[in-house]
Amino acid sequence: MRRFVIPVLAMMVVITVSNLAVQYPFTPFGLGDVLTWGAFTYPFAFLVNDLTNRSFGPRAARSAIYAGFATGVISSAILGAPRIAIASGTAFLLGQLLDVLVFGRLRRLAWWRAPLAGSVVGSALDTTIFFSLAFAAVFSVLGPNMDFALQSIGFWGLPVMAPRWVSWAGGDFVVKMISALCLLVPYRAVLRRMPVYQPAGG
Template sequence: MSYLAKLVSQLWLPVAAMALVVLLSNVAVQYPFTPFGLGDYLTWGAFTYPVSFLVTDLTNRRYGASLARRLVVVGFLVAVAASIVAATPRIAMASGAAFLVGQLLDITVFNRLRRLAWWRAPLLGSLFGSALDTVLFFSLAFAGVVTEVSTYGIAGFAVTAPVWMAWGVSDFIVKVAMALLMLLPYGALLSIVLPAERLQRAR
């Protein structure tokens, strides 16, 4: 059995979950979120992509940083290959690059904080990873392609900027909210997804 096949057989569930989340996000990010008049600010991808950090963090908790990084690489390859069919090549490659860098940062932050309060590692890892992912993805995917501009104002202050920048800012705000929301399933699974060393002691 090849190394890749062995890895997928060991991590088939998180790999499948990761590939599905990224594929759905690559498609969803092409559609503005029109409810409440937010079409100029937000895409549907903001609601699906943060789940990928939950998958990574649970894998990191269970198997450690090394296998979590391998999950990210395998998920990256599978998702980009599938996304080239479902989305434009530029979006697929932008998503892949942003995904890889953002997820690896999440793993690094999570690993440094994993011995602190249970919520700190997944929350801060997701926030730092999401920030970097958002900047990279929206710049690589839409800069020079989406040329529409709009004027945005708040508290008497107005700024004119490309629509894709507003998507990026709004996308990150939603990712922050989703990072907080993802603490619920993460916390609920703490007693089930035990670190490898604790699982062996329990047996």
């Protein structure tokens, strides 16, 4: 089990930092209405997940996810709002498990297809679940209402009235997609130095 210590610790660090960072708008360049700092840290969870999956297989990846999930929720509940911890834990668990599933279906294709597809699909689910549970008024039963007053946000060049968390979710997802592409570089570099898991029949 010692070989899984690094993936588990990496997951713990990423989700704990992200749970704190997502509570703060990214104010540089006037992007506070569309981004939080968490958008820049959370994509590394997919990098850790995909490297673990590629090197040790889906079972090891799921083990790292469960360990990171449990520790992350506890630490986030202590360091941040309980509602954020619930939203983050649920989104993290489902998004990462979906990533493992997609990755497994595509692992025999070109090296970049599995991590990219898994990150895109997992990020879409993660973003939807997290921002809805964490900020939407309809889920206020989970904790203090964090919904925001309606504001005009740009959508395909048209003004749309929506809570600020909706624009945060949109900006967050765009950054995750850019990150999914950029993180293929360290993924490939690290993969060259690690063993490659061969599934049965591979």
